[in-house]
Amino acid sequence: MIFLLGGVVVGGAAVILAILADQAQSLFARLIAQWPYASLVVTPLGMGVAAWMTRRFFPNSQGSGIPQAIAARHLQNQAARGRLVSIRIAIGKILLTLFGLLCGASIGREGPTVQVGASIMFAIGGLSLRRQKGLILAGASAGIAAAFNTPLAGIIFGIEEMSRAFEVQATGLMIGGIVVAGLTSVMFLGDYTYFGTTSVALHGIEGWMALPVCAVTGGLTGGLFSRILIIFGKGLPGTIGRAIKRHPVWFAVICGLLAATAGIASGNTVFGTGYSQVRGVMDYGRSLPQSFSILKFAATTLASISGVPGGIFSPSLAVGAGIGFNLGSLFTSVPMNALILLGMVSYFTGVVQAPITAVVIVAEMTNDHAMVLPLMVAAAIAYGASRLVCPEGVYHALARNFIAASHAGETHGQARSLTAGDQSH
Template sequence: MKLKLSTRHQRLVKITSARWQRRAIFLLGGVVVGAAAVMLAQLADLAQQAFAMLLSKSRYASLLVTPVGFGLSALLTARLFPNAQGSGIPQAIAARHLTVQQARERLVSIRIAVGKIVLTLFGLLCGASIGREGPTVQVGASIMFAIGRVSPRRQPGLILAGAAAGVAAAFNTPLAGIVFGIEEMSRAFETRTSSLIIAAVIAAGLTSLAVMGNYDYFGTSAVTLGRGIDWLAIPACGVVGGLMGGLFSRFVITVARGLPGVAGQAIRRHAVPFAALCGLAVALCGLVSGDTVYGTGYTQVKAALENGAPLPGDFGLLKFLATALAAISGIPGGIFSPSLAVGAGLGSNVASFFHGAPLAAIMLLGMVSYFAGVVQAPITAFVIVTEMTGEHTMVVPLMTAALIAYGTSRLVCEEGIYHALAKGFIERSTPPTEAARAPARL
């Protein structure tokens, strides 16, 4: 009897220990991801400030610095940090679908995380129209994956948790982090890991709050749609944002899959000169815009929302071009913040047709519409915009605009950009013998 009780006790202790170990891994990972996100955010601000100082000395310095920086970043990515190019979210999605650990490690690892951080900062230092939030997702997934590998037992949901924690910490939007994990990363809700994923998001969010304090990413703007005619801005922004977002995604996906003929062969053979050429085009966009389309676009949009001042009429289009050029160049960098900036510019353009309407409200509609059109994740779009601005009176209009944009975007591009690009990483990383197996999720 004593032996039987002792055996049961040992089994209970073993089960309890395993559960607490699993929880500790997710919580520790969330803290580390939060710290990494804060570090990247602060360094990104410094990088953009340094580039702005350069432009204050000579506006035309970008004609040299930006193309050289693009070319060097593309070279370093190809030679030292392969699979660190672009946003990083497609790599995290692909890693969850691969069955071989070595294949996953080529997409999410500490080496990749370091390269992603360094080269994203380098891109911002050179004036690239990129964001840090997408890279934070790949960094978060890489950190969680690395922590999981030192665990004696396999821990499901780590990559998903790391990605969600990355979004939460990067934008100070915990709810958006959870929704992003469900809608975009997994396209399903995994109940057995849901509480652990939420725990990781909370840990990352608390770490961000402890270091940077509570804040709204794009400030606060107490606005709402007033007159009945103002509500026509919802379908207008939804259609315009969805159409432009779909065009952006289709263009980037087409180039990523390889253009046909001589043009496609030239890009593949001369990737570094192509990146430099893209950088030169971005610099020209910057000069035409009055130096407003470099970097994330955060400063311009935040000021416009808080002051109720319209963005320049060509801001949306030029930011669209600069972001598209950076996305196809092959350098590391995200499209989250630049997409929101493009949407704000488009919203400002739409607002010019609604005299007397609240400008900030229509800019928010443009932001959510364009972002939903690009990523084709309407729930994530309106949740993240709502949390970033602290504007809860606009929830219903934002939801409606996001759904209209999603439907419009689908007419132009059949699949969201992240999942379409993830297929390329999966195909390149999956041996033929593994392709027929059921996908593993981590």
């Protein structure tokens, strides 16, 4: 009953976040349509406010939230887990993610849904300590399944990324939560495919020549993105690092200003999740600026290191789609949608270093079974290329920071208790 109820709530939260995220992006699009340079004011101020609210009211809700969910599974202390996944954090995550999209930040809603799902399951689990690790895993996996309407990807994500192992005891909870959350999402949003339905295939010598080029480019670029996030997550050394630590809100404002500049340079195409731009190319044959992939990469990087809540799933898929679109000028006989799918899988694999998850997500969200084998090959190559730049997946590297911070907090608390005890004697 716990995980069935949790699945319903997670699915409902994913639906609410999806609907409101679309509305937030629509409002921002209407604003910049009326005033093309509004982003130079709204985006930096909005990201500054989001960074301040995160630190002041919802600590540990920054970024995508997936590292926090991973860290919560590794921690044994109940209070330490509660500081990373809780109803308070879930509420803050939803509100601040929507606020970021309203201000034009290049963030996604799918990663936040993972932390929201983990928080909901953790709270519903209550004092059922024996099952809490499984409930956090189930909630996180259900979040992915409901956000993308990709149940298989939810299962693979739980095994490959969240736990990095097949846990027999948690499998029932995970599948049950995914099924219920997915049914709840389908009930309100319909049985849809995230990027529509494609039927392209990779044929001929040029198609198979394009595959390794796309895979290596996407893998290296994705690894570079992860490396930047890990470096900033640990904290830059020297004067610059100390300045960022002392003035995090002003750093977020600067990131917002640079992201707004990138947005204007792209013709206002790199704000938000990037979903509408990719869908426009794949379903309606629209064009993207040749600079889209580079500027989307820059805008997403700036949003991710700024400290505001927001995911990297959708923006990463958009960057990968841009890479595939760019390669279309080199491989003119290859179907554009095939290059875009290869680009999405390659870059996404490079970022998260979870190749099976990347393949299943893209295959499910496009319903293109003919591309499964090429996507697998591309993911394998991209994974190897990414590890040349970044030896470890970004989520687990960032999760270690939260685990270390929790252990440091416990040690500090014990030291204070000992000091107080000495003084009382």
